[in-house]
Amino acid sequence: MLWYEPYKKDLPAKQTQLLQLWDELGIPHEEPKQLWGTKLTIIGFDVDPNAMTITMPHQACMDLIE
Template structure:
């Protein structure tokens, strides 16, 4: 099931919602009142609104029509990519898989960087022992550094570049 709902509202269009003792955008308040009427439970901490929101770990700015990783997550990802790409390093298959999963999540914001994992997937293909140590070869090093450089410089997704 889906329990997320997104909409827009002018900042001036707010209604007071007594159960939470605060005001929300008008459409959100109406939705909460409907849920109250039909007995659908909802919690105050999940009722987000504002000019910038964090959605599944991404910073979404509807006014700028953009989305990106929070700065600390972006810095952490870039540092991890660069560390992983160290010459002569050996990482476990599980660590390779964790890196790939983290990068796949980041591709929601950086979809054009997907080719940067091709050498990682080639390296782990057919491997089944989670603790097996794998060398980081030159191709993996090159691709991970390429990804790190691009993530570091990327502003994230700009939904409409003409704005």
């Protein structure tokens, strides 16, 4: 983990290095899009790349059925 000053938080080292490169090149990026972790929520789906699964939360399933 490395400290990324613009977001005032620790992020994975490779992600921090990529963001620093983007800053140097003037490539825009937004903090809410800089997700990381073992499971991610992407457009309402729970994505687990380690298990290679994508699931929809229970409430979202119920809303879809209605």
